[in-house]
Amino acid sequence: MNELPGGIPNMLAPRGIAAQHLATLGWVLIVISIIVLILVLIALLVPLGRDREHGVDHEPGYKAREHTFVLVIGAAIPALILLGVYLYSMKDIGLWEFGSHSTADVEVIGHQFWWEVRYPKLGIHTANEIYIPSGTRVRIALMSSDVIHSFWVPQLHGKLDLIPGRVNRFWIEADSAGQYRGECAEFCGPQHAHMDFTVVAVPKGEFSRWAAEQQKPAAPPADPAAAEGRRAFQFAGCAYCHTVNGNGAAGRVGPDLTHFASRLTIGAGMLPNTRGALAGWVVGAQHLKPGVRMPDVTMSGEELQAVLAYLEGLR
Amino acid sequence: MGVTAASLNERLDFLWETPRTLMGALTTVDHKTLGKRYLITAFVFLCLGGIEAAIMRAQLARPGEHLLSPEAYNQLFSMHGTTMMFLYAAPVLSGFSNYFVPLLVGSRDLSYPRLNAFSYWIFLFAGVFLYSSFLVGAAPNGGWFNYVPLTTRPFDPGINIDFYNIALIFLSVSTTVGAINFIVTILRMRAPGMTLGRMPIYLWSTLSTSAVILFSLPALTGACLMLELDRRLGTHFFDPNGGGSSLLWQHLFWAFGHPWVYVVVLPGFGIVSMALPVFVRRPLAAFEYVAMSTVAIAIIGFGVWAHHMFAVGLPTVGMGFFSAASMIIVLPSGISVTAWLLTSWTGRPVYTTSYLFILGFLVIFVIGGLSGVITGIVPFDWQIHDTYFVVAHLHYVLIGANLFPVVAGVYYWFPKMTGRLMSERIGKWSFWLMFIGFNVGFFPMHIAGIFGMPRRVYTYYEGMGLDTVNMVETIGAYIFAVGVLVFIVNVILSARHGPLSGANPWNGATLEWSTPSPPPPYNFEVIPVVTTRDPMWDEPLENIRGGNADPSRTLTSGRETLTTSVMHARPVGILHMAEDSIWPLLLALSLTILAYSSLLDVTIVSVVAGVAALLSIGGWFWPEPVREREGSIS
Numbered sequence: 001m002n003e004l005p006g007g008i009p010n011m012l013a014p015r016g017i018a019a020q021h022l023a024t025l026g027w028v029l030i031v032i033s034i035i036v037l038i039l040v041l042i043a044l045l046v047p048l049g050r051d052r053e054h055g056v057d058h059e060p061g062y063k064a065r066e067h068t069f070v071l072v073i074g075a076a077i078p079a080l081i082l083l084g085v086y087l088y089s090m091k092d093i094g095l096w097e098f099g100s101h102s103t104a105d106v107e108v109i110g111h112q113f114w115w116e117v118r119y120p121k122l123g124i125h126t127a128n129e130i131y132i133p134s135g136t137r138v139r140i141a142l143m144s145s146d147v148i149h150s151f152w153v154p155q156l157h158g159k160l161d162l163i164p165g166r167v168n169r170f171w172i173e174a175d176s177a178g179q180y181r182g183e184c185a186e187f188c189g190p191q192h193a194h195m196d197f198t199v200v201a202v203p204k205g206e207f208s209r210w211a212a213e214q215q216k217p218a219a220p221p222a223d224p225a226a227a228e229g230r231r232a233f234q235f236a237g238c239a240y241c242h243t244v245n246g247n248g249a250a251g252r253v254g255p256d257l258t259h260f261a262s263r264l265t266i267g268a269g270m271l272p273n274t275r276g277a278l279a280g281w282v283v284g285a286q287h288l289k290p291g292v293r294m295p296d297v298t299m300s301g302e303e304l305q306a307v308l309a310y311l312e313g314l315r
Numbered sequence: 316m317g318v319t320a321a322s323l324n325e326r327l328d329f330l331w332e333t334p335r336t337l338m339g340a341l342t343t344v345d346h347k348t349l350g351k352r353y354l355i356t357a358f359v360f361l362c363l364g365g366i367e368a369a370i371m372r373a374q375l376a377r378p379g380e381h382l383l384s385p386e387a388y389n390q391l392f393s394m395h396g397t398t399m400m401f402l403y404a405a406p407v408l409s410g411f412s413n414y415f416v417p418l419l420v421g422s423r424d425l426s427y428p429r430l431n432a433f434s435y436w437i438f439l440f441a442g443v444f445l446y447s448s449f450l451v452g453a454a455p456n457g458g459w460f461n462y463v464p465l466t467t468r469p470f471d472p473g474i475n476i477d478f479y480n481i482a483l484i485f486l487s488v489s490t491t492v493g494a495i496n497f498i499v500t501i502l503r504m505r506a507p508g509m510t511l512g513r514m515p516i517y518l519w520s521t522l523s524t525s526a527v528i529l530f531s532l533p534a535l536t537g538a539c540l541m542l543e544l545d546r547r548l549g550t551h552f553f554d555p556n557g558g559g560s561s562l563l564w565q566h567l568f569w570a571f572g573h574p575w576v577y578v579v580v581l582p583g584f585g586i587v588s589m590a591l592p593v594f595v596r597r598p599l600a601a602f603e604y605v606a607m608s609t610v611a612i613a614i615i616g617f618g619v620w621a622h623h624m625f626a627v628g629l630p631t632v633g634m635g636f637f638s639a640a641s642m643i644i645v646l647p648s649g650i651s652v653t654a655w656l657l658t659s660w661t662g663r664p665v666y667t668t669s670y671l672f673i674l675g676f677l678v679i680f681v682i683g684g685l686s687g688v689i690t691g692i693v694p695f696d697w698q699i700h701d702t703y704f705v706v707a708h709l710h711y712v713l714i715g716a717n718l719f720p721v722v723a724g725v726y727y728w729f730p731k732m733t734g735r736l737m738s739e740r741i742g743k744w745s746f747w748l749m750f751i752g753f754n755v756g757f758f759p760m761h762i763a764g765i766f767g768m769p770r771r772v773y774t775y776y777e778g779m780g781l782d783t784v785n786m787v788e789t790i791g792a793y794i795f796a797v798g799v800l801v802f803i804v805n806v807i808l809s810a811r812h813g814p815l816s817g818a819n820p821w822n823g824a825t826l827e828w829s830t831p832s833p834p835p836p837y838n839f840e841v842i843p844v845v846t847t848r849d850p851m852w853d854e855p856l857e858n859i860r861g862g863n864a865d866p867s868r869t870l871t872s873g874r875e876t877l878t879t880s881v882m883h884a885r886p887v888g889i890l891h892m893a894e895d896s897i898w899p900l901l902l903a904l905s906l907t908i909l910a911y912s913s914l915l916d917v918t919i920v921s922v923v924a925g926v927a928a929l930l931s932i933g934g935w936f937w938p939e940p941v942r943e944r945e946g947s948i949s
Contacts, residue, residue: 004776008766008767008780009766009767010390010767011698011765019698022694022695022698025694026689026698026699029689029692029695030689033685033686033688033689035683037681040677042676043656044656044659044678046660046662047659066601066657067604069649069652069653069657070601070604070657071601071604071650073653074604074646074649074651074652074653074654075647075649075650076649077644082643082646082688083642084776085642085688085692086638086642086692089638089694090635092694093324093634093635093693095696096697097631110897115471138929147465147470148462148464148465150626152769154767158626158696158700159698160626161459161626161696163561163627164555165555165556165560165561166555166626168628178443181767183767183769185626185701185702186701187457187458187462187701188465189389189470189770190385190386190389191385192769192771193385193769193772193774193775202566204565220793234676256342272373290385291385299757
């Protein structure tokens with residue numbers, strides 16, 4: 001079974017106000033479509049049961065009647081239905097609007113194949129995980145550092161693209177605390193399939209505690225093994241790509257690892273954040289996620305254990 | 316001057332027949348030969364695209380499958396889409412149009428026979444060029460939509476994308492000259508009396524489609540050229556850091572891409588409008604509305620492209636406009652569907668395999684149309700865009716309105732092309748396997764999309780509600796593939812062993828059925844005269860064929876056919892048609908060498924190939940002695 005956070009990202013099981021609107025609209029569309037389909041199927045099946053010797057009715061005026069029939073059934077009635085559906089849908093077309101004077105609470109920057117997450121007002125840097133206070137509208141700015149990605153948390157809102165050279169803005173809001181799965185929805189290269197993230201909605205008080213923890217620099221190594229791990233982390237080149245704030249590592253290519261141990265997953269929603277999965281990821285990222293930027297790191301068993309101990313201490 | 320039928324046929328055979336030699340095969344400009352080649356080549360590409368799909372479905376049958384690497388999967392889905400859209404769906408319809416437009420208008424060939432041969436060769440070579448990318452393990456990997464910046468050099472440094480760009484630029488040459496040929500033939504070469512109002516619907520759809528090609532394809536050709544310049548010469552059309560735009564590609568691509576959807580479905584509608592009335596034994600209801608709907612779809616199709624882009628962050632008003640246009644284009648389709656339903660309601664249907672495929676088309680296309688309305692509604696599209704729901708939708712539209720009508724068209728016109736009937740028994744098997752397999756394979760994709768499965772993923776996680784639907788999809792897709800194979804086997808067996816059909820086995824209404832099956836190289840020994848929409852139903856055959864006495868209708872002093880006025884099809888002149896020629900093939904070969912040399916950056920070869928192309932054009936237009944006119948009929 002799946003041990004990854006966030007349930008099935010079912011758009012018709014909404015957990016936020018925006019997704020609720022979209023799900024209602026979706027049900028209206030689906031039900032109308034099914035009714036129309038049934039009517040067409042009935043119309044198709046009618047001639048099956050008819051007397052085959054009865055030919056076309058050549059009474060005077062039949063052509064004009066056929067024209068009227070086609071115009072009414074084929075165009076006029078559908079036009080009324082479509083107009084109704086269209087106008088009904090327009091009530092939701094402003095659903096993502098952000099308010100032009102607001103600034104973003106969260107900035108999300110797409111990378112091949114992970115999500116950089118920043119809280120500019122709080123000075124927090126994290127990755128592949130977006131903590132939000134439940135019941136609150138959280139404004140998000142979307143950017144990309146490389147190719148086009150698309151930000152999609154089906155249970156909270158529709159999708160919006162991250163486009164290099166542009167900033168797209170919208171918002172998400174979760175009704176209640178919970179974990180909601182997010183995905184990249186625009187083909188972005190070999191590992192598009194494994195570019196997920198988790199939105200973690202928590203009560204306001206808990207959000208403040210989380211933010212306070214995240215704002216701290218990294219914990220210094222707690223024991224000799226972790227201290228050895230910190231050296232190995234530098235020596236093996238991890239620091240070229242990863243930042244550990246306060247511990248001297250300041251790479252900007254991969255995710256910020258300052259509070260790595262507090263996260264739920266590894267590899268952009270791919271693996272649960274356990275010691276075993278982490279070991280596999282460090283030495284065999286290319287095997288687990290071929291095409292990811294993270295190389296397979298060569299290190300001895302002791303070094304690996306030390307690095308794991310160090311990373312697990314980054315709470 | 317009295318003429319016997321035998322001596323007239325002898326004379327026309329002498330003028331029009333291509334020798335059955337290798338040279339004859341390479342030089343022929345006969346639209347029927349080229350049409351069959353188009354059809355066969357397109358079906359070969361359909362099979363290749365189908366094999367790619369079958370491999371992908373094996374990879375997706377179970378979660379976390381390791382049959383394919385991500386890169387291999389991405390190359391397969393890119394080639395699947397590119398193949399089906401460019402090498403199957405449009406060319407297969409060109410095949411029908413090549414074969415049947417001259418027969419339907421009552422002419423002896425298309426207006427530019429050599430251009431037609433050139434168009435086929437370029438299509439074939441562009442396909443071979445694109446597929447040769449597999450030999451070097453560098454097939455296009457950016458999807459058929461090829462979005463930048465993923466396909467710019469920094470993110471895709473191999474030659475994968477160059478194969479795509481160059482192949483499509485060359486293919487666009489083929490498609491464009493084909494479209495010009497159809498437009499001129501339909502407007503200027505209709506049989507005397509075939510006014511615009513009497514023109515069969517298939518010609519309306521070919522005419523509309525050809526116009527759409529002329530006005531939409533330049534957007535794609537230009538975009539591919541710009542991308543190739545970005546990749547090769549360091550221009551910045553698509554590079555936001557250099558003042559370009561990463562969204563420009565999407566606008567150009569879809570300004571082409573959405574009209575292209577109508578290019579690959581409108582002729583399918585045309586086939587249905589031809590065959591359905593024959594199988595229900597009455598004229599098409601509301602003929603004028605169906606003809607005008609075809610034109611309307613072609614025009615409105617240019618105003619809907621941004622509905623592929625509702626998630627890129629367009630202004631709200633813009634999205635509202637494109638959504639409204641997407642609703643409006645439903646109406647002409649609704650008119651056509653209603654006209655077909657009414658026709659079958661009030662007719663006396665004969666349930667042939669061809670008619671079954673038409674009924675299958677109606678069911679599948681209506682489902683695809685309804686899911687199209689759902690995707691055209693902006694707010695809900697934010698949810699289903701780029702999910703498997705859209706994969707389901709587009710296959711319902713394209714397989715529904717292209718493949719099913721095409722197969723119906725093959726069953727309908729096969730006797731005309733070969734003189735033999737296809738097996739109805741095998742045909743019914745092929746229909747039920749394809750119809751059931753298709754729905755089992757593709758309907759669950761709607762559900763996968765609603766459960767949040769994005770498109771273009773090479774695998775998915777276990778336990779996310781996707782395991783069962785994907786397994787069912789794979790099983791259905793394989794049943795569907797078996798149905799297609801049964802159909803192909805039927806074609807091959809029936810071509811050799813099918814019962815002889817005679818000239819008009821279905822009691823068809825239009826001019827092609829007035830010729831023998833298969834038609835002679837010159838199609839009509841006497842240029843026919845038309846007085847109604849359904850000449851074969853309304854007129855005695857002698858009136859259509861006319862006598863052999865009138866030299867202005869037998870046209871025997873060379874390869875000649877009649878040219879007529881646009882609106883009323885009044886005879887205005889005699890057209891001298893081009894003789895067979897090797898130059899179209901040589902020009903296409905030179906351009907293919909140019910394609911490879913520009914791919915591999917071998918300048919000297921490019922120069923030589925360019926000169927060879929110019930020389931071929933010179934040879935093509937070099938004045939030839941008019942074919943001898945002796946042996947006049949006594």
